[in-house]
Amino acid sequence: MNEVLDPVPPLRAGVRLVPTPDGAGSALSDEVLGRRVKLDAAGASLAAALDREQPLAELAARVAGDEGRVRDAVAAFARLFLLATPRAGALAADAERAAAAAEGSRDDVPIVVRGDARFTCTMCGSCCGGHNVPVFDDVLEGLADKIPALEAATRTRKGLFVTLGKRPGAAGQVYCQLTHGSCVFLDDDARCRIHGQWGAEAKPSACRIFPYELVATPDGVAISIQRECRGFVEARAGKRLADDLPNLREVLRLVPELPRVRRVIETTAGRVVTWAEYQALEDRLHDLVDAGDGDHAALFSGLRAEVLGDAAPDGAAGTDLASLRDDLDGIAGGLLSAIGQLKGMMPPPTGETLIRGEALDHFALGLAHLRDELPRVMHPLRRPDLVSLLKDHLHHHLMGKGLAIARTVRVGLGHMAFQWALSLAFAVARAREVKRRHLVAQDVMDGLVMTSFMMRHDAFDGPVLARFDEPIASLFVDRWPALVAHARELPEPDTRLEMVKF
Numbered sequence: 001m002n003e004v005l006d007p008v009p010p011l012r013a014g015v016r017l018v019p020t021p022d023g024a025g026s027a028l029s030d031e032v033l034g035r036r037v038k039l040d041a042a043g044a045s046l047a048a049a050l051d052r053e054q055p056l057a058e059l060a061a062r063v064a065g066d067e068g069r070v071r072d073a074v075a076a077f078a079r080l081f082l083l084a085t086p087r088a089g090a091l092a093a094d095a096e097r098a099a100a101a102a103e104g105s106r107d108d109v110p111i112v113v114r115g116d117a118r119f120t121c122t123m124c125g126s127c128c129g130g131h132n133v134p135v136f137d138d139v140l141e142g143l144a145d146k147i148p149a150l151e152a153a154t155r156t157r158k159g160l161f162v163t164l165g166k167r168p169g170a171a172g173q174v175y176c177q178l179t180h181g182s183c184v185f186l187d188d189d190a191r192c193r194i195h196g197q198w199g200a201e202a203k204p205s206a207c208r209i210f211p212y213e214l215v216a217t218p219d220g221v222a223i224s225i226q227r228e229c230r231g232f233v234e235a236r237a238g239k240r241l242a243d244d245l246p247n248l249r250e251v252l253r254l255v256p257e258l259p260r261v262r263r264v265i266e267t268t269a270g271r272v273v274t275w276a277e278y279q280a281l282e283d284r285l286h287d288l289v290d291a292g293d294g295d296h297a298a299l300f301s302g303l304r305a306e307v308l309g310d311a312a313p314d315g316a317a318g319t320d321l322a323s324l325r326d327d328l329d330g331i332a333g334g335l336l337s338a339i340g341q342l343k344g345m346m347p348p349p350t351g352e353t354l355i356r357g358e359a360l361d362h363f364a365l366g367l368a369h370l371r372d373e374l375p376r377v378m379h380p381l382r383r384p385d386l387v388s389l390l391k392d393h394l395h396h397h398l399m400g401k402g403l404a405i406a407r408t409v410r411v412g413l414g415h416m417a418f419q420w421a422l423s424l425a426f427a428v429a430r431a432r433e434v435k436r437r438h439l440v441a442q443d444v445m446d447g448l449v450m451t452s453f454m455m456r457h458d459a460f461d462g463p464v465l466a467r468f469d470e471p472i473a474s475l476f477v478d479r480w481p482a483l484v485a486h487a488r489e490l491p492e493p494d495t496r497l498e499m500v501k502f
């Protein structure tokens with residue numbers, strides 16, 4: 001049922017009627033909310049007449065249209081927030097504030113952190129491996145006279161830097177060299193040689209920004225800790241971020257481009273919320289996380305009910321087990337096949353080059369065991385360190401605006417639950433390989449590191465994972481209670497005789 005807008009508001013400020021790129025038609029361009037709506041001739045005539053507030057009958061007369069049809073078209077414009085309604089105005093104001101936080105001065109934009117978020121780098125050195133660090137001209141210039149000393153200290157025979165992607169007319173990107181998967185500058189005490197001798201300012205900016213995660217929001221720049229920090233289990237007990245604001249401001253100044261929350265946030269498809277409404281929802285999710293205990297499956301059920309706005313249904317009732325199994329296999333099988341393709345594209349090692357792809361294998365290990373390990377994955381966490389790790393992980397994920405960046409909040413929650421389940425499946429499978437049953441926090445942290453790395457990777461997130469957004473949300477949000485209730489029935493029955501020889 002369309003809401004009747006009478007009098008009809010004009011187009012919202014900033015919404016403009018423009019020609020389409022081919023010049024053959026018209027469109028409404030909404031740069032604030034980042035939309036462009038193509039119009040037919042009747043729509044263009046209506047848009048041109050929306051120059052002031054006016055009674056519906058007057059507008060219909062001006063465009064010589066049937067009043068019912070004009071009312072429907074006006075309602076369609078309103079649903080797209082193109083008209084100057086109070087709700088559209090609130091959304092536009094949110095988007096403008098987020099844009100100001102992203103693009104304005106880094107010196108005075110508010111920094112938003114959670115009061116209980118903590119971090120102190122343990123200097124474990126783990127983040128100095130697993131990726132190639134890009135280096136830009138300012139750092140290279142600063143190190144120019146230090147290269148001989150660094151080459152001697154590192155004893156590298158492959159040089160300190162490598163330039164990749166060089167094409168005719170293009171300079172290419174410089175990266176730090178790796179040795180055994182770790183940065184060439186890492187010393188035997190897991191310290192950065194550049195930092196140790198010439199201070200943090202001499203290091204590449206990527207090293208100085210990590211592991212902070214910064215997102216522009218209407219309230220300012222939200223800062224949290226990425227779970228690619230392998231030392232997070234200990235580092236999360238460090239200094240309160242709220243007591244480290246001068247350092248965070250320095251980090252903020254280093255970030256070349258800030259990601260920002262979606263301009264139009266939908267909890268589920270079509271259910272748009274203002275930033276204040278989203279923030280209230282996120283606060284309730286934080287409260288649920290705080291109130292959670294070892295029953296992590298129940299905690300995710302609570303988050304699900306809050307996001308979908310319905311109580312968790314009885315998961316055991318009326319569930320089609322075959323469809324649960326098929327859909328779980330569809331997600332795991334589809335992602336495993338994509339991983340296989342990515343691996344197939346990697347050149348084999350040669351005498352000159354070693355391209356590493358361990359994260360693909362780790363992600364695949366979790367996927368391959370997800371269904372069969374589901375009973376353990378869904379079983380309540382017994383150890384307090386695992387419970388507190390889960391809580392800190394979820395708080396930082398929410399504070400990193402994981403749900404406000406996703407296509408919808410529901411899809412973001414699906415990724416959150418899927419990532420947690422996959423991390424546990426990986427941890428269980430890896431512990432089994434060395435005949436260990438119990439999990440400690442670092443086992444699960446390794447899973448979170450690996451899944452975070454893959455789920456944020458440019459070559460995996462958009463091109464691959466996005467194709468599974470809907471199946472993941474359907475299974476890990478909509479049908480989460482059923483997944484929990486039937487976790488023991490979903491693995492493949494194993495009737496083999498098992499014996500251990502080695």
Ligand code: SF4
Nearest residue numbers: 121125127229230231
């Ligand atoms: S992995 Fe985390 S704790 Fe370890 S050195 Fe890097 S930032 Fe510090």
